[in-house]
Amino acid sequence: MAPTVLGIDSSTQATKALLVDAETGAVLEERRAANPEGTEVDPRAWLDAVDEAAGPLLERAEAISVGGQQHGMVLLDEQGEVVRDALLWNDTRSAPQAEALIEEMGGAEASVEEIGSLMVASFTASKLRWVRDEEPDSARRAASVLLPHDYVSRHLAGGGEAFTDRGDASGTAYYSTRTEEWKPELVELALGKGLELPRLPGSPQEIMARTSSGAAIAAGTGDNMGAALGLSQGEGDVSVSIGTSGVCAMVSPTRPNDASGAVTGFADATGRFLPMATTINAARILEAGRALLSVSHEEMAQLALASVPGARGVTLLPYFDGERTPNRPDARATLTGMSTATTREDIARAYVEGLLCSLADGITALEDRTGTSAATITLIGGAARSEAVQQLAPAIFGRAVTIAPAAEYVALGAARQAAWALSGDQEPPAWTLTDSRTVEAEATPEVLGAYRELKDRTAEWASKG
Numbered sequence: 001m002a003p004t005v006l007g008i009d010s011s012t013q014a015t016k017a018l019l020v021d022a023e024t025g026a027v028l029e030e031r032r033a034a035n036p037e038g039t040e041v042d043p044r045a046w047l048d049a050v051d052e053a054a055g056p057l058l059e060r061a062e063a064i065s066v067g068g069q070q071h072g073m074v075l076l077d078e079q080g081e082v083v084r085d086a087l088l089w090n091d092t093r094s095a096p097q098a099e100a101l102i103e104e105m106g107g108a109e110a111s112v113e114e115i116g117s118l119m120v121a122s123f124t125a126s127k128l129r130w131v132r133d134e135e136p137d138s139a140r141r142a143a144s145v146l147l148p149h150d151y152v153s154r155h156l157a158g159g160g161e162a163f164t165d166r167g168d169a170s171g172t173a174y175y176s177t178r179t180e181e182w183k184p185e186l187v188e189l190a191l192g193k194g195l196e197l198p199r200l201p202g203s204p205q206e207i208m209a210r211t212s213s214g215a216a217i218a219a220g221t222g223d224n225m226g227a228a229l230g231l232s233q234g235e236g237d238v239s240v241s242i243g244t245s246g247v248c249a250m251v252s253p254t255r256p257n258d259a260s261g262a263v264t265g266f267a268d269a270t271g272r273f274l275p276m277a278t279t280i281n282a283a284r285i286l287e288a289g290r291a292l293l294s295v296s297h298e299e300m301a302q303l304a305l306a307s308v309p310g311a312r313g314v315t316l317l318p319y320f321d322g323e324r325t326p327n328r329p330d331a332r333a334t335l336t337g338m339s340t341a342t343t344r345e346d347i348a349r350a351y352v353e354g355l356l357c358s359l360a361d362g363i364t365a366l367e368d369r370t371g372t373s374a375a376t377i378t379l380i381g382g383a384a385r386s387e388a389v390q391q392l393a394p395a396i397f398g399r400a401v402t403i404a405p406a407a408e409y410v411a412l413g414a415a416r417q418a419a420w421a422l423s424g425d426q427e428p429p430a431w432t433l434t435d436s437r438t439v440e441a442e443a444t445p446e447v448l449g450a451y452r453e454l455k456d457r458t459a460e461w462a463s464k465g
């Protein structure tokens, strides 16, 4: 019988666990548990969630791996106890600290040279600087810093030395994607003192630890790197994930280099790179629309599809919770173009179009900055289940879109990494995705045009204060 492996996704809204056949990638069982709301979270809640979701499956797995939301700052003291709540990727309070660090590093180009990306409030280093500035007691007590997936992996190993991987490390802003090493001097720059950092693997398929019952634990990775593995993406393939965050990611053989900050230059979990354009607002745009209209997901989709392209002049710039791409941490959403004839259908349509236009800008930025046209574009994530998103994406992106069958691709990617560690092979196991379908539609460039016009106009307002 083929061995079974366990892939875990500790993402912003939930922890998901998949028990998977290591040879074929077939999902044998799936469980989930909710993670706490908010951008500042007690990380011990993720351990309860992983116990609930993955606990009953652990004994059946020969290898395990954890994908997790990127960038979150988990600060621990000398005894390994939590110093303060984790600040998550979507917590924008450290925006001034990110600006200060860019300046201290020598400017935008120097930031990209050192860490592969332009520093923003999402990155762990800017959160460390915020702690230095605002909570000197926490800074004094802190002895080590972990990412969410490292913290969960260490729990499954029953404690001991923490470990991570190059993919998730590349989102900290104290790791060099050029030399593939930690940059402890950047931790010191950010926090005013050094911290212990998790061990990095020698190879992507290294077994980093074992559970108490002897199952191998792989290095794990950031959730977006996990999704690329779960989709078995090749070079030039683009995934568009619509979860809490909106992520356009392309697997690339070359180290990205974008000082504008539109595209971050992360590493992937296999030895390649994963340039990404990431938004803070994504699935929750539709949640906000649903709340406003008091409808279910399905009704929201049907309302949106009952309107017309451009929502009869209504345009949404969906920066509800501040935004990261473009870098407008203090922004709020703007809805324009309403008349007394505007209907519920038009509002629903504007919300779906606003979401898709922000992702279309992400795809354009990725293609521009990498100089590579997307070979394929695959939609994944919770809100990719929306019928309206599926039908309107090809019109707004102006090209064919692949709809992957609804599945937890981050957890599947973690399972693939676990199977890889178990086999010790040079390459991850070849798992094939079945049941993907391609959707096409007539392009509606005028919708993206209206969105971009509003985006430019509000940038002017922002710069005028």
Ligand SMILES: Nc1ncnc2c1ncn2[C@@H]1O[C@H](COP(=O)(O)OP(=O)(O)O)[C@@H](O)[C@H]1O
Pocket (backbone or CB within 6 Å): 011, 012, 013, 014, 242, 243, 244, 245, 283, 284, 286, 287, 297, 298, 381, 382, 383, 384, 385, 386, 387
């Ligand atoms: N049919 C649907 N239509 C629109 N949004 C949906 C649908 N099903 C789930 N979602 C949204 O997907 C989001 C969760 O997506 P997911 O990719 O699991 O997020 P994360 O990985 O950030 O925890 C939730 O905000 C939920 O409302």
Ligand SMILES: O=C(CO)[C@@H](O)[C@H](O)COP(=O)(O)O
Pocket (backbone or CB within 6 Å): 011, 012, 013, 068, 069, 070, 071, 089, 090, 122, 171, 222, 223, 224, 243, 244, 245, 246, 247, 278
């Ligand atoms: O900050 C980023 C990527 O840089 C986010 O994509 C987080 O990794 C959270 O992802 P989800 O929970 O939305 O999947």
